Amino acid sequence: MYRVFNVISLISIPLMITIILLHGYIKGVRLYDTFIEGASDGFKTALRIMPYLIAIFVAIGIFKESGALNMFSNLLLIPGRLIGLPREIIPLVMLKPISGSGSLAMVKDLIYSYGPDSLIGRIASTMMGSSETIFYTMAIYFGTIGVKKSRHTLICALIAHLGGVVASVVVCSIIFN
Amino acid sequence: MINAIWFFMIVIGIIFAIMDGRLDLINEVILEDTGEAVAFAIGLTGIMATWLGLMKIAEKSGLIKAVGKVMRPLIKFIFPEIPKEHPANTAIVMNIVANMFGAGNSATALGLKAMEELQKLNSRKEVATNAMAMFLVVNMSSVQLIPLTVLKIRADAGSENPTEIIATTLIATGISTIVGIVSCKLMEKE
Numbered sequence: 271m272y273r274v275f276n277v278i279s280l281i282s283i284p285l286m287i288t289i290i291l292l293h294g295y296i297k298g299v300r301l302y303d304t305f306i307e308g309a310s311d312g313f314k315t316a317l318r319i320m321p322y323l324i325a326i327f328v329a330i331g332i333f334k335e336s337g338a339l340n341m342f343s344n345l346l347l348i349p350g351r352l353i354g355l356p357r358e359i360i361p362l363v364m365l366k367p368i369s370g371s372g373s374l375a376m377v378k379d380l381i382y383s384y385g386p387d388s389l390i391g392r393i394a395s396t397m398m399g400s401s402e403t404i405f406y407t408m409a410i411y412f413g414t415i416g417v418k419k420s421r422h423t424l425i426c427a428l429i430a431h432l433g434g435v436v437a438s439v440v441v442c443s444i445i446f447n
Numbered sequence: 448m449i450n451a452i453w454f455f456m457i458v459i460g461i462i463f464a465i466m467d468g469r470l471d472l473i474n475e476v477i478l479e480d481t482g483e484a485v486a487f488a489i490g491l492t493g494i495m496a497t498w499l500g501l502m503k504i505a506e507k508s509g510l511i512k513a514v515g516k517v518m519r520p521l522i523k524f525i526f527p528e529i530p531k532e533h534p535a536n537t538a539i540v541m542n543i544v545a546n547m548f549g550a551g552n553s554a555t556a557l558g559l560k561a562m563e564e565l566q567k568l569n570s571r572k573e574v575a576t577n578a579m580a581m582f583l584v585v586n587m588s589s590v591q592l593i594p595l596t597v598l599k600i601r602a603d604a605g606s607e608n609p610t611e612i613i614a615t616t617l618i619a620t621g622i623s624t625i626v627g628i629v630s631c632k633l634m635e636k637e
Contacts, residue, residue, distance in 0.1 A: 282548035286541065290501050294508040301504055308503025312496025315559055316488050323484040329453050331480035332460035335472045341463065378600050386606030395601060395612040399594030400619035402587035407558075409449065411583055414559050415566040418573040420449065422634040423580040430588040430627030437622035441615045 315414060322413030326406050330369055339364055355439050356390050358383075362397060363435050367404035367428065374398065393442045400434040491552060498556040502538070511537040525585065525628060526578045528568065535564035539582060547592045558586055577635040584627040588620070 294301050333339055343361045350360050358380065365373045377398045384390040404427045412420055464472050505511045515522070515536030522529060522536050529535050538561035545554035561582060569576050594616055601609035 282544070283550050283553060286544065287501060290505045290508075290510060293510045294504040297508040299504055299507045304504045304507055305500035307500075308506075309496035309500035311499045312492055312556075315495050315499070315556075316492035319491070319559070320485060320488040323488050324481050325453065327480040327484035328477060329456040329460075331476035332464070332473060333456040334460075335476050336460040336463035336469070337467060338456075338459045338463040374596060377597065381600055381604045386601040386604040386609065391601075391604075391606075392612055392615070395594070395597045396615040396619050398597050399612070399616035400588075400623050404587055405452070407587050408583060410555070411558060411562050411586075412449075412575065412579075415562045416572060417566070417569075417575045417579065419575060421575045421580055422631065423575055423583050426580065426584045426627055426630045426634060427587050429630040430584055430623045433626030434588060434619050434623030437619040438615070441618045445615055446611075 319410050319414050322409050326409040330372075330405070334365070334369065334372060339368070353436050353439050354443055355435070356393065358390050359394055359397070362394060366397065367431050368406070370403040370406070373403075389442065389446060392446055393438055396438040396442055397435060400438055404428065404431060491555065494552045495556040495559070498553055499560065502534075502541075502557075502560060505537065506534060514540055526581055528576065528578045529565075530568075533564065533568070535561055535568065535578075538564050542586065546586065558582075577631075580635065581628070581631045584631050585624060588623040588627040592617070 291301060294304070340361060343364045346355075346360045346363060347357060350357065350363070355363070362373055362376050362380065365376055377394045380394040381391045386392075386395070404424070408420060408423060408427070412418075412423075461473060464470050502511070505514075511534050512532045515532050515534075518536060518540045519531060522539065523531075526535075526539070529539075538557055542554055542557040542561050545557055562579065565576060565579050565582065566572065568578070593613060597612065597616075598609050601612070
């Protein structure tokens with residue numbers, strides 16, 4: 271199974287590229303020149319997002335490394351108990367919206383500590399795949415285009431994250447018990 | 448909002464570091480994480496340029512319009528403000544596809560392209576539109592179809608059935624995306 275999925279994931283990007291090039295070729299687009307024309311914008315974008323990336327990396331780094339993140343996790347202990355969220359997973363719930371690489375490391379740690387086939391291991395695995403890092407994505411995407419007022423984006427993203435957390439716990443508890 | 452969050456994350460972090468007597472942490476983070484940020488942006492340049500080049504081809508060949516047309520019913524429901532055949536349609540669709548197949552950096556490049564297209568439709572350049580908020584929420588809540596990295600970790604850890612979490616992940620992702628879309632629809636009126 272894992273192999274099959276791996277192959278599907280591997281071919282998706284080359285397939286998109288092939289379709290684009292093939293379609294362009296058939297329609298008589300000057301492929302190489304047009305590619306260069308578009309690609310030159312890539313550098314501008316990369317430069318533009320750099321200050322936003324630095325700002326958000328510094329804030330996340332300080333917040334996480336100082337232990338502040340772990341303290342804030344304790345705030346979720348009581349609401350977590352209501353939905354049957356194992357307390358070992360609470361730091362992950364907090365970290366997920368903030369740091370993608372950090373939460374992957376935490377999932378790895380949980381899986382190795384409690385076993386991949388334990389309920390904790392399964393919930394952590396499910397949760398990892400069900401939401402994206404919020405603060406970082408928002409900072410880069412809005413920063414790049416110069417939007418300063420994000421309106422309801424953050425609150426809706428957090429609600430969706432919460433929905434994903436509750437769903438992960440409930441679905442795993444039902445399916446794996 | 449981001450101003451307040453940024454401020455509090457740093458100040459609270461510094462206070463915690465002081466209480467722990469580990470003020471050296473702050474210097475370490477500033478040195479290492481900023482370097483990481485720059486490296487990431489530079490690493491993104493190549494993939495960004497590649498996709499913007501390909502998107503330019505797709506734009507000239509008419510593929511962008513075609514994809515926009517096919518995906519119209521779905522897009523129209525979630526993003527009613529985006530005009531038919533606008534390049535934003537295709538950038539959004541391609542971003543979602545790249546996301547689904549776990550091509551993280553390609554997805555970021557296409558997502559940024561989508562945001563730029565959405566910004567062209569924006570009359571107040573410093574305020575997010577409903578479509579932008581919706582796009583980001585959908586983008587952040589619907590991730591990989593097959594969470595390969597997690598599967599790999601599970602397999603390495605000796606799981607009897609590493610892929611058993613695919614179904615639960617899909618259900619959880621689906622629910623979080625629906626919750627996100629509904630909450631956006633409810634809150635988007637000004």
